[in-house]
Amino acid sequence: MNAVPKTGEAHALPTEERRGVYRAIHERRDVRSQFLPDQIPDQILARLLDAAHHAPSVGFMQPWNFIVIRDRGVRGAVRDAFLQERVRAAALYDEPRRSQFLALKLEGILDAPLNLCVACDPTRDGPHVLGRSAVPETDVYSTCCAVQNFWLAARAEGIGVGWVSILQSVELKRILEIPAPVIAVAYLCVGYVSDFSDTPDLERAGWRTRVSLADLVFEDRWGRQEARVRTAFAGMGGAP
Numbered sequence: 001m002n003a004v005p006k007t008g009e010a011h012a013l014p015t016e017e018r019r020g021v022y023r024a025i026h027e028r029r030d031v032r033s034q035f036l037p038d039q040i041p042d043q044i045l046a047r048l049l050d051a052a053h054h055a056p057s058v059g060f061m062q063p064w065n066f067i068v069i070r071d072r073g074v075r076g077a078v079r080d081a082f083l084q085e086r087v088r089a090a091a092l093y094d095e096p097r098r099s100q101f102l103a104l105k106l107e108g109i110l111d112a113p114l115n116l117c118v119a120c121d122p123t124r125d126g127p128h129v130l131g132r133s134a135v136p137e138t139d140v141y142s143t144c145c146a147v148q149n150f151w152l153a154a155r156a157e158g159i160g161v162g163w164v165s166i167l168q169s170v171e172l173k174r175i176l177e178i179p180a181p182v183i184a185v186a187y188l189c190v191g192y193v194s195d196f197s198d199t200p201d202l203e204r205a206g207w208r209t210r211v212s213l214a215d216l217v218f219e220d221r222w223g224r225q226e227a228r229v230r231t232a233f234a235g236m237g238g239a240p
């Protein structure tokens with residue numbers, strides 16, 4: 001007689017594969033400093049983009065486009081736009097936070113051999129997209145899911161990704177010749193790395209630490225937390 005799987009486990013991945021998924025999630029980092037100049041082979045880049053293309057999307061609209069950027073002139077123009085916005089962003093902080101912000105390395109636009117802009121075309125499936133009627137931003141949410149798939153698949157391949165959002169959209173769209181209705185959702189620096197840090201760069205720099213999961217989980221209503229729930233989530237984590 002065949003062994004009957006425990007409830008809910010029938011479709012679980014084998015333990016090693018499950019571990020791999022969680023490992024990629026936990027060991028994914030936003031990379032800015034450790035890029036190596038080695039080119040990413042087209043076949044591997046295709047795999048990463050295909051992972052992105054298999055993200056969930058509202059109404060299955062697949063609103064994304066991917067602009068693969070290697071040209072140094074284009075990357076230089078984006079870096080200039082970053083430097084301008086960095087000055088503007090720094091002015092939003094008071095000292096000593098401002099100096100701390102300016103000391104952070106927040107992009108690897110010219111260090112990484114490849115940059116990727118992930119764009120969202122809200123017109124992709126006509127004006128009425130299944131599931132988008134109440135929340136128009138769901139097309140952008142879908143595009144963020146594609147970014148995350150790309151990021152995790154890249155980690156699994158030993159490739160680092162860094163998201164640069166310190167950029168004015170208008171500037172980025174002008175440089176990349178992105179047409180008016182299309183949204184430039186993410187600008188990513190992509191490349192092999194010398195190492196992946198154990199902790200986020202911002203944590204190591206003393207900017208911010210990870211919030212406890214137990215503080216974030218509510219039950220049934222916003223803000224409701226029973227001691228039992230806090231205890232259950234306080235020690236969460238680890239391998240399956």
Ligand SMILES: Cc1cc2nc3c(=O)[nH]c(=O)nc-3n(C[C@H](O)[C@H](O)[C@H](O)COP(=O)(O)O)c2cc1C
Nearest residue numbers: 028029030032105106107163164165166200201202
């Ligand atoms: C939408 C978004 C925008 C981000 N923009 C920047 C950025 O402009 N520069 C930067 O250095 N990191 C940026 N990051 C990376 C975060 O700082 C990073 O994810 C966070 O500090 C946690 O670190 P980890 O990704 O290594 O876990 C961005 C991340 C996201 C999701």
